[in-house]
Amino acid sequence: MRCRICGAELPAEAMFCGECGSSTSATPESRRRADPRPGDTTVVDRLRTSQRNSGVVSVPVEGFAAPVPIPEAGHVATSAERPAPPAAERPAAPRFTLRFSTGETLMVFGTGLIGRRPLPQPGEEFDHLVQIADRTLSVSKTHLEFGEHEGVLWVADRFSGNGTVVRRPDDGALRCEPGRRYLVPRGSRVELAEQSFVVA
Incomplete structure (x- = not known):
């Protein structure tokens, strides 16, 4: 033996x-x-209300531009082949101000991800990646997604460990079902575990 x-x-x-x-x-x-490093998300006791020092960083994301094909002589471009109009000709996207519980204020538009270290899936493109420095690890790496629908901000929980709660001014608390979009009118509060932000 x-x-x-x-x-x-x-x-x-x-x-x-x-x-x-x-x-x-x-x-x-x-x-x-055993690996001593912390996991992706630490589940927290939701009754604890103590705030931790943390920060918010917005990283604008430039989408990958598709190569523009060179037309052959005499070829008439179709509407699908024409380049997009310059930014000055496009309608202005609504802008939303996010006031985080840590004191930081951030103006966003279009689409984005929020989390400790948000990372798009292959093929996804976003206007913003909003990074929250959360030492308690209560916020997931990619916690939620946001976007705009008819001038109103929406959020969708990205299957986070501690979930997302929306508190609208005219309504009670609503726990978000992962993967489903929820409209968040201005004045609403969005809670991401121990962190939160108010939409203005």
Whole structure:
């Protein structure tokens, strides 16, 4: 019989290895130390209300521009092939001010992700990635998505560990079902575990 940890030759009735001291039932997998790094999200007690120092950073994201094909001589471009109008000719997107519980204020438009380290899925493009420095790890890496519909902000929980709660001015608290969009009129408060923001 051999020790599965160090490979030393052992007597048949041995319970421990005389070389490394390991149990004869030990395996390399059972001896592996646990990873000391924290996981993606730590579930928090929602009754705790103490605030932690944290910050909010907005990182504008430039979409990948598709290459413009060079037309052949005499070719008339179709509407699908014509380039998009310059930004000055496009209708202005509504802008929303997000006032975070940490004191930071951020103006956003279009679409975006909010979280400790938001990361789009392959093929997704967003106007903003809003990063929240949350030392308690109560906010997920990619906690929620936001966008605009007919001049009103909407949010959608991205299957976060602690969930998202919307408190509208004329309504009670509403826990967001992951993957479903919820309209958030101005004056509403959106809670992301121990962090939150008010839409203005």
